[in-house]
Amino acid sequence: MTEYFVIGNPIEHSVSPQIHNAIFEYYGLHSRYDKIKVEKSELAALVENFRKDGKGFNVTVPHKANIIPYLDGISREARMVNAVNTVVKKDGLVMGYNTDIQGFALQVKRAGCLFKNARVKIIGAGGAAGAMAYAAFLGGARMITVYNRTIEKAEKIVSMLYRASDSSDAPGEYTSAGLDKFDAGFCDLLINATSVGLGKGHEDEMPVAGLEGILPHTVVFDAIYNPVKTRLMREAEKHGNIAHNGLDMLIYQAVIANDIWCGLGAADNRELTDSIRRMLSA
Numbered sequence: 301m302t303e304y305f306v307i308g309n310p311i312e313h314s315v316s317p318q319i320h321n322a323i324f325e326y327y328g329l330h331s332r333y334d335k336i337k338v339e340k341s342e343l344a345a346l347v348e349n350f351r352k353d354g355k356g357f358n359v360t361v362p363h364k365a366n367i368i369p370y371l372d373g374i375s376r377e378a379r380m381v382n383a384v385n386t387v388v389k390k391d392g393l394v395m396g397y398n399t400d401i402q403g404f405a406l407q408v409k410r411a412g413c414l415f416k417n418a419r420v421k422i423i424g425a426g427g428a429a430g431a432m433a434y435a436a437f438l439g440g441a442r443m444i445t446v447y448n449r450t451i452e453k454a455e456k457i458v459s460m461l462y463r464a465s466d467s468s469d470a471p472g473e474y475t476s477a478g479l480d481k482f483d484a485g486f487c488d489l490l491i492n493a494t495s496v497g498l499g500k501g502h503e504d505e506m507p508v509a510g511l512e513g514i515l516p517h518t519v520v521f522d523a524i525y526n527p528v529k530t531r532l533m534r535e536a537e538k539h540g541n542i543a544h545n546g547l548d549m550l551i552y553q554a555v556i557a558n559d560i561w562c563g564l565g566a567a568d569n570r571e572l573t574d575s576i577r578r579m580l581s582a
C-alpha cells in the first residue's frame with residue numbers, strides 16, 4: 301500500500317496528488333501520494349490494510365461519511381459535520397479528522413476577513429456547506445443563514461449549529477430558508493457551497509437569481525475553483541464586491557492534512573502555499 305493517498309469515486313480529477321507531492325518535494329521527502337478509486341463495499345478492507353502499513357489518507361466524495369464506521373475514532377469537528385476527509389494512525393488507532401473546516405477558516409483569515417461577529421449567508425447545504433457553516437460558527441459568527449433548494453438539509457445544518465452552541469455563552473442566530481427566499485443583503489460574508497456553476501459548460505449558471513441589494517463591503521467566497529471565476533463571482537464583481545474562489549480552501553485543507561501526518565509546518569509556509577497556488581493555476 302502507498303504511504304499516502306486519497307480515496308473517492310470518481311477520483312480521476314483529484315488534484316490532491318499534485319498538492320501533496322509538491323509538499324513532499326519541497327521538504328525533500330521521498331514519500332509518495334496517489335489517488336485510488338474505491339467503492340463503498342471496499343472501505344472496510346481498505347482501512348484494515350491501512351492499519352497494517354499505511355501512514356495517512358484523504359477521503360473525498362462520496363465517502364466522507366461512509367468511512368466513519370470503519371475508524372477507531374473521529375475528532376469533535378468531524379463528528380459535528382459527520383464528515384472525515386483526513387485519516388491518520390495515532391497511538392495505534394485509526395483516527396479521522398476534518399480539515400475542510402480549518403482550511404476554510406484559514407482562507408477567510410488570509411483573505412483579511414473575520415467571522416467574529418459577522419453575519420454570514422451560505423447558499424447550499426451539502427457536505428461543503430456543513431464544513432463552511434461550522435467554520436463560521438467556530439469563528440464566532442453572530443448570524444448564519446443557510447439557504448438550500450432542499451430545505452430539510454438546511455434545517456439539519458442549523459440544528460447542528462444550535463447543538464454545537466449548547467455550551468456557548470453567546471450563541472449566534474442561525475436560520476434556514478429555501479433558495480427562493482434568498483436575499484443578498486444584510487451580510488458581511490456570502491458563501492456559495494452548492495455545485496451550481498461547477499465545471500465546463502456550466503460557467504454561466506449560478507444558484508440564485510442575482511445579488512441585488514448586496515452591501516458594498518460583503519465579501520463573496522465560492523467553494524468552486526473550476527472555473528476560476530464562477531458566474532456568482534462575476535456578478536459580485538459587477539456590484540463592486542470582492543469575490544474569492546475555492547482554490548485556497550482546497551490548498552489549505554491539504555496542507556493542514558499533511559501537517560497532521562508529517563508535522564512539517566506546511567500550513568504556515570506561505571512560500572509553499574503560494575507556489576502550490578501558482579502550480580494549480582498554471
Ligand code: ATR
Pocket residue numbers: 361423424425426427428429448449450453493494495496507
Ligand atoms: P458537496 O459535498 O460538494 O457539498 P453535495 O453534498 O452533493 O456536494 O451538495 C451539493 C449542494 O449543491 C447541495 O446544497 C445541493 O442542493 P440540494 O441539497 O437541494 O440537492 C446543491 N445543488 C446542486 N445542484 C443544484 C441545483 N441545480 N440547484 C440548486 N442547488 C443545487
